Amino acid sequence: MSGGDTPATDPTPADGLPLIDTGKGARKSKPSWCLAPSPLRLLTLVFVLLIGGVLGLYFQGPALRAVFDWTRLDPGAGARQPIALPVDRVPSSERVAAMATGDVVALGRLQPGGGIVSVALPQGAGDARIDRIMVTVGDIVAKGDVLAVLDSLALYESALTSAESTLAIRRAALAQAKVQVEATEAELDAQIGGAEVTLAAAERELARVRSLFERGTTTQAVLEDAERAADIARADLGLLQASLMRYRPGPDGQQVDIALATADLAAAESAARQARRDLDRAHVLAPQAGTIIDVAARAGERPPADGLLRMGDTARMEAELEVFQTMVPRVAVGQAVSLVSGVLGDAPLTGTVARIGTLVGRQSVTADDPAANTDARVLLVTVALDEASSARAAVYVNLEVVARIAVAAPAEGAAE
Structure with a gap:
């Protein structure tokens, strides 16, 4: 190594053993955006997101509407007090x-x-089931029209037939009573007329015998026989007249037999009317005029509690x-x-x-x-x-x- 050169780093340590490069050498400097964010930057980011959310909810841009369409959520639906319709x-x-x-x-x-x-079913229908449905959805009906028939109809029809038969018998009995009263009254009138003639004859005979007795031309026995005959004729007339009173109208204006037959007829008519009302229990009638909107049961089923139609x-x-x-x-x-x-x-x-x-x-x-x-x-x-x-x-x-x-x-x- 020359004296002017910079000494190079020797990778070999003093002990002479080589070192392995772990990459932990000199640290490189990081960019500025990787530095720890400051509190001011966090507040600014939260404020921007809040303002953006409010503006997005207010204007409801295409992206936000797409999110609501995708999630099927209604804006404002979670509020306690609704501010608008969805x-x-x-x-x-x-x-x-x-x-x-x-x-x-x-x-x-x-x-x-x-x-x-x-x-609903008529009152007193009990556990009756549906026999026939007389209408369909969309039909226009008037008040009182028959909408359905129940299976109790046969029972009520039988009761009505019996009541009407009894009513016919009571009507015939009343007519018979009237005829009998008229015939008996006419017969008694005739008998009273005959009794009156007999009584008149007996009284004339008694007067004649009494006159003869007073003149001494007849006996006491003959006089007593004449008096007895007059008494019998008088008693017979009284009996017939009493019998006639039974067939005369009473204080209420009616003869007793006719009054009894009339009362029986009234009872039979009441029973027949009740049987007819009972017959209505087997029919479901329209309570008002209108259109059939729904039929909730079919034939053979028991009508639901909330109504048949x-x-x-x-x-x-x-x-x-x-x-x-x-x-x-x-x-x-x-x-x-x-x-x-x-x-x-x-x-x-x-x-x-x-x-x-x-x-x-x-x-x-x-x-x-x-x-x-x-x-x-x-x-x-x-x-x-x-x-x-x-x-x-x-x-x-x-x-x-x-x-x-x-x-x-x-x-x-x-x-x-």
Whole structure:
């Protein structure tokens, strides 16, 4: 090694043994971005992420909407107090219109005017089963029409036949009693007439014999025979007259035999009426006019406890809306309402607010997502559809719809 050269590092130690290179030689310097982050940088990063999340939720860009579509979550569904309907449940046109005008948007369902009527079995039907169903879904029926026949019909028909036979017998007995009374009365009248003639003759004979006895031309025995004959004739007449009184009308205006037959007939008529009412227990009758919406059982089955059929007046359809309790003060009777659904096409249904409920309840029309809010507090608002919309909605009972209630803008003076 020359004197001007820099001495080289000798890899051999003083003991003469070579060393293995472990790579732990001189450390190289790291870039600036690998240095430990400062607290200010962490706060800045958290702030940027927070602002980005809020802006993303507010504007709901395509990427965020894709995330919600993929996860099937409803924005705001996890909140205790809902702030709006799920975005994907409300058509974009309705959202834009509601935001521009301040209208109230609510979910609801279509139903017949007056609601759906569940037709149960008649009272006293017992454990009867269905023998025949007389209607099908979509049939229009009038009040009192037979909807179904139960298997107890034969039993009630037999009881009615027996009651009607008894009724016929009682009617014949009354007619017979009237004829007998008339005949007996005529016969007694004739007998009384004959008894009166006999009595008159006996009294004349008694008068003649008494006159002869007084003149001494007849005996006491003859006089006593004449008196006895007159007494017998008088007694016979009294007996006939008493018998006739039995066939005369009494204080109530009726002869006793006829009154008895009339009472028997009334009892038979009452039994027949009861048998006819019992016969109705084997028939399920329509409680009102309307359309058959659903049949819940078939022939041979026992009707379910919640009703055999469901029907309603689909000629005048309504919509039952669930309006959040905070929005109800903005709703008034008579406000115009439009209802949309993917099933109904582009043309919305129209109607007006008819009734506003007073009982606050839980929301029942919600999204199918298990994360959807089901604890919202709502009031029921009933919307009466116009004639054209009612005809369209008649085939979609219980269809879920989105309604927009047109809220009148406050006057400028009131706003000031």
